[in-house]
Amino acid sequence: MDDDSSAGIVRELRAWIAGTTPGSRLPSTRELAAAHGAGPVTVQKALRTLVAQGLVETRPGVGTFVRSIRSVHTADYTWQTAALGQARGPRPPTSSALRSVSSDVLALHSGYPDRELLPERLVRAALARAARSDVTFERAPSAGLPQLRSWFAAELAAQASPQVAAPTARDVLILPGSQIGLGSVFRSIAGPAGVLLIESPTYWGAIRAAAQVGTSLVPITTGPDGPDLVALDRAFSETGARGFYAQPTFANPTGVHWSTSHARAVLDIVRDHGAFLIEDDWAHDFGITADAVPVAAHDDGGHVVYLRSLTKSVSPAIRVAAVVARGPLLERLHAEVQAQSMYVSGVLQAAALDVVTQPAWRAHLRGLRQQLRARRDLLLDALATHVPAAEVNLIPAGGLNLWARLPDGTDLPRLARDAEQRGVIIATGDEWFPSEPTGRHLRLNFAGPDPSAFAAAAAALGDALAAQG
Incomplete structure (x- = not known):
């Protein structure tokens, strides 16, 4: 009965509001209860409904009033057309x-x-611990928390060939997600008007990152085993490209996984041309019938630039990734990343590190x-x-x-x-x-x-x- 009584009060008050002027005061709760033979709780429920509908407003200690109707006008943004001028390149579509x-x-x-499919319990506990720690109020180092940089380096070093000098924390930069890392790497290696080779098909975000930087892409056909080696070698010779972007492990979208021999063959071609392999290890944690063995684990000459993200495997809310590079390129990348993001949230870094170092x-x-x-x-x-x-x-x-x-x-x-x-x-x-x-x-x-x-x-x-x- 309370719901029916409340609805009846709402109908009657709506009719009364339609015939009165904005700012008019409604009868008190006691008066409405007496007029409708209802209890105060029922009247309060009716008033909350009218408030939610935007018809009345309550003023604590004063009463309830018919809400004033605000005039609505159409904003004029035409001035921005002249202020912005000619569009700078095509507008990137939304994926x-x-x-x-x-x-x-x-x-x-x-x-x-x-x-x-996410480690929800680990993430919640890690964020709670990070929120209670000092990182909540500190600016993180621009290259990233030393402990997290060490973790990324150690993970890659554990898969390195015995004859290869393993990466260290000094070779790692922490990024606010791998997408910004792609743009930074493309800009640092090729830059505007430069050329990069890229698998086809490949990750749409890499295509977009190159477009934003102004780098031209030359597609290399990829098959079930990986990129066409003859086409890759020829494209390096013909274009003078400075690098090759690829996803050797469970490529997006094809799922292609390079064999060790194919990975070594690609790396040999890259070395012969004095170029870089930009290895995007996006699916490192998503092995099903095979394990991720990064090409970077076979390189100590600085030819492989290695990108590794935790965003998809830990949580979309924890945008933490890393790039591993060596030599002068690392300094250039550090300057690029620092100019764009200054540093990555210490809370997110601490939470990510907490999750991936738990036995669970x-x-x-x-x-x-x-x-x-x-x-x-x-x-x-x-x-x-x-x-x-x-x-x-x-x-x-x-x-x-x-x-x-x-x-x-x-x-x-x-x-x-x-x-x-x-x-x-x-x-x-x-x-x-x-x-x-x-x-x-x-x-x-x-x-x-x-x-x-x-x-x-x-x-x-x-x-x-x-x-x-």
Whole structure:
């Protein structure tokens, strides 16, 4: 009865408000209760409803009043057109992989793992401890906390060849996420009007970072074993490029994992041309049937610039990454990073270090491997059943994604729209190509939410594809 009485009071007061003027005082709670034969709690509930609807406002100790209607006008920002002048280059598009969606859709587009795949208990405890420590009120060193730099160096050194001088903390810079690191590395090695070689397809964020820096990209075809070695050697000779950007371990989007022999062959070509290999080890913690062995572990001549992020494997809220480099390049990178971000939050660094040095971190990674495998196989089965036209030519040994090729002539924008109307969000593959796409592709994330819905998502996707004839 209280809910019905409250709704009745709201209706009557709304009618009264419509016929009065802004600023008019409403009867007191006691008066309203007596007039409607209701209790004070019911009247207060009705008043809270009117406040939430923006019709009245309460003034403690004074009363409740009809809210004044503020005049609304359209802001004029036309002056900015002249002030900004000509646009400086094309506006970078928003990646479909970063799109935020509601929880009532089936999401296969994201580049991040689902929350249930993260070490939530470790992260919460680490942030609580960091908040109680002195780093909460201190400026972190511009190169990063020494303990965290040592951890990154030791992790890489543990995989280094016996004949290779292992990296040390002095070779490590801490970054606020790897994206800013990509821009800094590209600018330091090639700079505006410079040339870099890059795998094709490859991570869309690297393509965007190069565009923002003004560096030209020359695509190198990559296959199931890695980049075409002959094409790589020829491109270095023909372009004079200063570096080659690649993801040797569980590449995004293809899932390609270089063998040790292929990695050594690439490194030999890079050395022969006096260039750099920019190794983006984004999926280091996401092995399924293989382990990450960085190419940087085989290099002590400063040819490999190694990027390693904890953002995806620890928490999207902890944007902490590192770059490992040697020689004069390291000094140039330090100046670049310092100019852009000054330093990385000490709280985030301390929390990240806390998580990865807990014994439970290794246990978490072992369990993660099993979960990723189950999810990968579940999505593979769903695609084979419901979207047989989608060819997955490589079952990834790690990472978060499947790279599926669709029939030539598939209208990808239409497919994305039709799939969304059926409640499924996908990432079309064109943005992973630094030049013209070589086919119609989808990148499908098997680490996203609700794997039990993979079959339903694949069925909807299959229907959307079939609708194209």
